[in-house]
Amino acid sequence: MKKVIFLVDMQSFFASVEKAKHYHNLNRPLVVSGDPTRRSGVILAACPLAKKSGIQNGERLWEAEQKCPGLVTVPPHMQEYIDNSIVITEILESVTDLVEPYSIDEQFMDVTHSQKLFGDPYEIASYIQHEIHSKLRVFARVGIGENKVLAKMACDNFSKKNENGIFFLKKEELEDTLWPLPIEKLFRAGGKMSQHLRRRAIRTIGELARTDVNKIKKEWGIHGQVLWMNAHGVDYSPISLTSTNGQKAIGNGMTLPRDYSEKAEIKVVLLELCEEVCRRARLAQVMGQTVSLGVSGASYEIRTGFHRQQKMAEPTNMTMEVFRYACDLLESFWDREPIRRLHVSLSSLHSDQTIQLSLFEEQRGENIQLGYVTDELVKKYGKTAVIRAASLLPASQVKERSAKIGGHYK
Numbered sequence: 001m002k003k004v005i006f007l008v009d010m011q012s013f014f015a016s017v018e019k020a021k022h023y024h025n026l027n028r029p030l031v032v033s034g035d036p037t038r039r040s041g042v043i044l045a046a047c048p049l050a051k052k053s054g055i056q057n058g059e060r061l062w063e064a065e066q067k068c069p070g071l072v073t074v075p076p077h078m079q080e081y082i083d084n085s086i087v088i089t090e091i092l093e094s095v096t097d098l099v100e101p102y103s104i105d106e107q108f109m110d111v112t113h114s115q116k117l118f119g120d121p122y123e124i125a126s127y128i129q130h131e132i133h134s135k136l137r138v139f140a141r142v143g144i145g146e147n148k149v150l151a152k153m154a155c156d157n158f159s160k161k162n163e164n165g166i167f168f169l170k171k172e173e174l175e176d177t178l179w180p181l182p183i184e185k186l187f188r189a190g191g192k193m194s195q196h197l198r199r200r201a202i203r204t205i206g207e208l209a210r211t212d213v214n215k216i217k218k219e220w221g222i223h224g225q226v227l228w229m230n231a232h233g234v235d236y237s238p239i240s241l242t243s244t245n246g247q248k249a250i251g252n253g254m255t256l257p258r259d260y261s262e263k264a265e266i267k268v269v270l271l272e273l274c275e276e277v278c279r280r281a282r283l284a285q286v287m288g289q290t291v292s293l294g295v296s297g298a299s300y301e302i303r304t305g306f307h308r309q310q311k312m313a314e315p316t317n318m319t320m321e322v323f324r325y326a327c328d329l330l331e332s333f334w335d336r337e338p339i340r341r342l343h344v345s346l347s348s349l350h351s352d353q354t355i356q357l358s359l360f361e362e363q364r365g366e367n368i369q370l371g372y373v374t375d376e377l378v379k380k381y382g383k384t385a386v387i388r389a390a391s392l393l394p395a396s397q398v399k400e401r402s403a404k405i406g407g408h409y410k
Contacts, residue, residue, distance in 0.1 A: 003112045004121050005239070007143040007151040008092060008128060011165070013105035014045035017084050018074050020137035029053060030072040033061045044076055081105075084136055091131045095124060098239045108148050110239045125166045141165035149235035153178060153187050171233040179206025179231070187230050188223075196220070205231050250284065251292075252276045253343030259298060261338045267327060273344040274323040278316075281346055287315035288346030291322055293329040298340035305341075306333040315350045322346060 010016060014032040019025050029050035033041040041061045053068035065071050085104050092099045095118060098110035111124050118124045125142040132140045142165065143155025154169035157178070169177060184194045186205045200219070202208050208216070209231035216224040229235065252273050260266050270293075281288060289312050296305035308329050316322060326344055 001112065002146045003110060004115070005145055005148055005151045006109045006111055006121075006125065006128075007102070007145075007148070007155045008088075008107050008109065009141050009143070009155050009159070010088070010105040010132075011139045011141055011160075012045055012047045012051075013084075013138065014076060014081055015047040015050070016138045017081055017136070018077075019047060021080070022074075025072050028072050029055075029068050029070065030074065031055060031061075031064055032076050033073050034076065084138065087135060088132055088138075088140075091128065091135070094131075095128065098241070100239045100241065108151065108239055121168060122166060126164075129165065139165065142167075144168040145233070146171060147233070147235035148237055148239070149187055149230050150233045153185070153230075156187070157181060157185050169233070174209075174231075174233055175206065178233070179204065179209055181205050183208060186227060189227055189230075193220075193223070193227070248349065249292075249345045249347035250277055250280045250286070250288065250349070251343060251345030252280070253294070253341065255341050256339065259338035259340055261336075263330075263334075266330065266334075266339055266342070269342055270326055270330065270344065271319070271323050273342060274326055275319045277344050277346050278319045278322055281317035281349075282352070284349075285352050286349040287317045287352050288322075289315040289348040289350070290346070291325040291329070292343075292345045292347065293326050293333075294341075294343040295330070295334065295339050296341045297337055304335070304337045305339070306335075307343075308333050309347075311348070315348070317346070317352060 015030050018032060019030060027049070029052075030047045031043050031050050032045040033043055043055065043057055043059050043061060043064055046055045046057060046064070050064070050068060050071060053071075055064045055067055055071075061073065065073075081104060089099060089101070089107065092107055092109050096109055096111050096114045100108040102108055111118070111121065114124060115121070118127060121144050125144065128142065129140045132138055141155055141159040143151045143153070143159045144167065145151040145154050150169045150171065154167045158167035158169065159165050181204060182194075183189055183197050183203055183205055184191075186194075186208070189197070197203075197208065202211060208228060211228070213225060213228045216228045220227075254269070254273065256269065260269070290309055291312060292307065292309035294305070294307040296303065310325050310329055312321065312325055322344070
């Protein structure tokens, strides 16, 4: 029995949630912008009406306003999007317990054994659409296939164009449906990879599918082979009940409200980023041995800054140890140009249960345990319940960040 896999994707999710909340904007072009008060803010989501004017996600707000003078602009409300996403997950889990989060507005689900209760794939897809729309007034699109790759490509390339938002991409019909599409439409064929393929006269998905796989593998290795398999609709990955598996790094970054030029100011924010990274590491029960620091200026046209990493003597999830190495990187590579963006990450992760402290490190062990105790206080009373003295300085961003999720206000 062939599997039946869905990729359920919300249409313009952030914008749809905002329209459902402010129904008077239902028939008006609307975008969600990171900071509507600044015309240089970036478009996070655009509703279909706005997209008809040529507005795209990721472009500057002032560019979007030039394309559509009557544009409605609203700030993001991340907590509401998360709450809506949880409701959507609950709806999907009422159909099957095999649901895999792919992003905040996309989820895979295996409905193979749900057909006896809910009907054929089209009936199940329609039921899901109806339930989501009736509860949230958000329109869902459903891609269907016998595996995750086919379901994803069905949704991205066909469901979004269908009036009913549903498409079943069948492996035996790929030559007529998928293969005529440009190579850029192939799942995981990013911009650079599609350029490489085009330089080899591979312009469509079908041209890749008809190319000898050994030639593809010789040219582009395992990634090329995976793309070739995607073109043939071959995918053996199961539905995973967790969205992250084998995390390789834990990071945290932010865009500052203004240029920071003083080292003391920069270190205040750097300490707060290290604090959050280490808190997340402890939550994941891991320690890391490599610290990475990235900084850049405000200009997108003239790039400034650096991205460097340093291996520590031993794995840690202790804030001050990570901070010390991050400061070393700042001292060594910062060119004294104003900084607008900072990012810290911890990689080379190990389970915190396997790290053995030497007999001479009793104090270090106590300091590490102190971090876990502090986490419990933060969990109970909030992120600003326990802060460092440095976070009381004007340069601090900890209170501002505590009011945000993913860099945007809740």
